[in-house]
Amino acid sequence: MTSSPAEPTEPVGLRERKKAKTRAAIQRHALRLFDEQGYSATTVDQIAAAAEISPSTFFRYFPTKEATVLYDPFDPLLVEAAVAQPPELSPIGALRATMNFIREQLPAGEWERERRRQRLVFREPELRSAVMDKFAEGIDVLAGLAARRTGRAADDFEVRNWAGAVVGVVLAAFLGAAADPEADTLVIVDRAVAHLEAGMPL
Known part of the structure; x- marks a missing residue:
């Protein structure tokens, strides 16, 4: 039985840079929405939509809406x-x-x-x-x-x-x-x- 070739993996440094870039983008959109419509009126779904990600992806980077500001x-x-x-x-x-x-x-x-x-x-x-x-x-x-x-x-x-x-x-x-x-x-x-x-x- 032959084993299939291993899936290529990204170097850790590149992966971490991509994560940092995504986290920064989410925070940037969150801050813009907070400025435009107020902190309390802004939802996680709105932030996720602005950043073009799903709400579940949002929560992989920030546990709460509050965390986007505190980070x-x-x-x-x-x-x-x-x-x-x-x-x-x-x-x-x-x-x-x-x-x-x-x-x-x-x-x-x-x-x-x-x-x-x-x-x-x-x-x-x-x-x-x-x-x-x-x-x-x-x-x-x-x-x-x-x-x-x-x-x-x-x-x-x-x-x-x-x-x-x-x-x-x-x-x-x-x-x-x-x-x-x-x-x-x-x-x-x-x-x-x-x-x-x-x-x-x-």
């Missing part, structure tokens, strides 16, 4: 860029350098879409409460980055206290930026982190 495609880029900063920089210096790097690398269209996503998150009551969990996760991420840079443990009290302070000023900056459609979020966040770096004088 931040730039988180992995931020972490990667932060880890790559020169070792002589302090944790907060590395953080500011990372924000400048992202600002320089991000195409204008993508950054505008990201600003719309952030404004939506902080203006919709349903989303604002959900995003707080993401900020709580941010403490763990920042503590891990600070630990790598300082050689201390990620669960060290002072390391986590520092991470919590950064998350606090960043959250305040996002809330302030959401109230101003013309605000450049990265500029405001950098000012907030610089204020923290200076000891938060009043």
